[in-house]
Amino acid sequence: VLPDGPGRIADIVPAAALARRDGDIVIRRLADRAILPGFVNAHSHSFQRLIRGRTQWRPAGRVNADFWSWREAMYGAALALTPESLYDAARFCFLEMLHAGFTSVGEFHYLQRDGDGAAYDEPNALALRVIAAAEAVGMRICLLNVAYATGGIDAPLAPEQRRFATPELQAYLDDTAALADAVRARPLASVGVAPHSIRAVPREWLAPIHAWAKNRDAPFHIHVAEQPAEVDASMRAYALRPVDLLAREGVVGPELSAVHATHLTPDEVALLGGARATVVACPGTERDLGDGLLPAGELVAAGAHIAIGSDSHTIIDPFEEMRLVEYHERLHRLQRVVIGHNHGERFSSAPALLEMGTHNGARSLRFHGGRIDSGTLADFIAIDLEHRSLAGWTRDSLAAFIALCAPADIVTDVWVDGVQRIRQRRHEHDDDATAAFRARTLQP
């Protein structure tokens, strides 16, 4: 039962009971469909959709391509953006997400200034464009406003990082508060904070930014230990590994979302797990960038929550992201069915993976969603039970088909905030958003 007020599921009742209800209830039967909670994309940089497919090579004379060489291409794309092209890239990226079954996104937004590194008259100009892009296609968005002050620990920003600069802590917090105020009445938008990484903010900034988030029950996200070089830099500067540093600054708690967390010691795993923190896994991007393998089994066993994100958008596919968390563990351990829970006589992975893709992401972004239940946000998707990839499903095996085997093409219909945004694989902005995006990618 969808609400007469906006946004939330009013009730879950058997179909037969609906007819006995008072009021104007419209019954819509979805033949050969199953309903799932919408997937939550807990880590995205939507403009990076522009460089998909354009970084899959290295200069012939260069022996290595890695995260750091990829980053040069990403900086080039970031410097070329205008507010208008950023809007077109973000809108298309969010549209692609909706088609794949994501209904909400945590947009880790670090574009603050113009191409020359000067502040816009409206300091949140670009963040507001990205939020507007999500609203235009009906995607729920938590704009994670990024603090970015150093080009490495104690190092000045590099010239190519000039658009990211938030040089003063108080101004950053004031701007973020103004952004939160600006979207307060908008049903699809919310705001959180994100010190970019321990490389990009002084350690003294971590506690006050965290306090800001805690006071407002807002999300606190940070990239953590994606690359060994960050761990080495942290050891050199602080004689602490990244998670140890975060713990020392008092920010490791249930409200922390640590993005990537690929290079952890057992002690760091125990810290994150003991705090019931969230780790946002982005395995589609991590495999693309050669970042390393998440110690997912250890994190789950220690008590951490894993959510998923499509990060750089090399692929946009929640099914692939959630199953890679499990499949990477299989490759790493030479075992099967690593992450999961006991369900009666069996230990199975599918329910735990679906939880990562939905409820854990909602928890990370502080949404009351990711589940289909009375009072939760009405963000859900329909999948095609007649799809070729699902042939042979049974009640017993359907969750495994979905979580471990099926393509995102099984998604046929998408509702966000109780409003149907995609109907039979069509969105009303498919044509114009795609054309606008293609036009942007034709530019050098």
Ligand SMILES: [Zn+2]
């Ligand atoms: Zn990221």
